[in-house]
Amino acid sequence: MxxxxxxxxxxxxxxxxxxxxxxxxxxxxxxxxxxxxxxxxxxxxxxxxxxxxxxxxxxxxxxxxxxxxxxxxxxxxxxxxxxxxxxxxxxxxxxxxxxxxxxxxxxxxxxxxxxxxxxxxxxxxxxxxxxxxxxxxxxxxxxxxxxxxxxxDSPQYGLTDRQYEALTLAISRGFYESPRQVSTEELAEEMGISQPSMSDLLRRGERQLLSSALEPQTHINALSAQERLQ
Structure with a gap:
């Protein structure tokens, strides 16, 4: 792929x-x-x-x-x-x-x-x-x-398999509810990884989903506008 x-x-x-x-x-x-x-x-x-x-x-x-x-x-x-x-x-x-x-x-x-x-x-x-x-x-x-x-063939929107697994688990366990229903430590234990690794998977996965949803050219236009103002 x-x-x-x-x-x-x-x-x-x-x-x-x-x-x-x-x-x-x-x-x-x-x-x-x-x-x-x-x-x-x-x-x-x-x-x-x-x-x-x-x-x-x-x-x-x-x-x-x-x-x-x-x-x-x-x-x-x-x-x-x-x-x-x-x-x-x-x-x-x-x-x-x-x-x-x-x-x-x-x-x-x-x-x-x-x-x-x-x-x-x-x-x-x-x-x-x-x-x-x-x-x-x-x-x-x-x-x-x-x-x-x-x-x-894939619903993962550019996510790696582990990012997709981590985000799916987090959503199903209520991690994104307010208040949260589960901690990253509990999610990490369920996936069999460390808490820092779990946090990193969620952070990278969240960023990828946001990046896919936003228009990349906006970043370049913003850079150009910033340089013209300097």
Whole structure:
């Protein structure tokens, strides 16, 4: 079962964040292959012509080794950048550990990256998130949706089996009633896990249900509006 995940990444080590901060609109589209090839250092960026950025301007950034104009498409100036990656980024995006396919261009802001990728399953994405956190890259999950091959067969709305089991148990035992009819400790004992693990399953499950119900683009629009006000 493949899943499509929308998420944002935040870290001062992420490439090109300083470049975006220098742009008038403080946002650009970008493609890269960090999850597909070890030490991939080529980024293709799409810049609004109104930003008035040249190859020389792009090459002036310390992390940019080379900038080449690829022309213009869909009203955007397109450049190929060869970028010097810091060690933490090269190690965090080890492609042998993760299989992820980019669905649409990444969006860069001064705060970080927004991505939409397809993963083999939830566990693959969760391993990526855990590894990123080990290298100081924080992840904000926006939404998870199941692939079309399984959507008709599963009522789980992108939840893992354990999240679905935990939420179903919690609802059936009155955990979400007011007042609550059961504690997380009691639910954990019934599932045969620790109380912190039970709380984590419920928290992640609740977030996934909310993410599925809300429009992901609202997050991007909010980021754009916030940057224009700064």
């Amino acid at each position: 493949t899943i499509t995940v929308e998420f944002s990444m935040y870290s001062p080590s992420l490439p090109l964040v300083d470049l975006v901060e220098s742009l008038p609109f403080r946002q650009l589209e970008c493609e890269h292959g960090l999850c597909l090839k070890r030490d991939s250092d080529v980024f293709v960026i799409h810049i609004d012509p109104g930003d008035d950025i040249s190859e020389e301007d792009l090459s002036a950034f310390d992390e940019v080794v080379e900038a080449t104009s690829l022309g213009r498409t869909k009203g955007k100036d397109v450049y190929r950048l060869t970028v010097e990656l810091v060690d933490d980024i090269s190690e965090a995006f080890t492609p042998e550990r993760f299989t992820a396919v980019e669905v649409e261009p990444m969006i860069l802001t001064p705060d970080g990256w927004y991505e939409k990728k397809v993963f083999e399953d939830y566990e693959t994405f969760d391993r990526l998130r855990t590894r990123f956190e080990e290298y100081g890259i924080s992840i904000e999950l926006i939404s998870i949706t199941q692939g079309s091959d399984s959507r008709g």
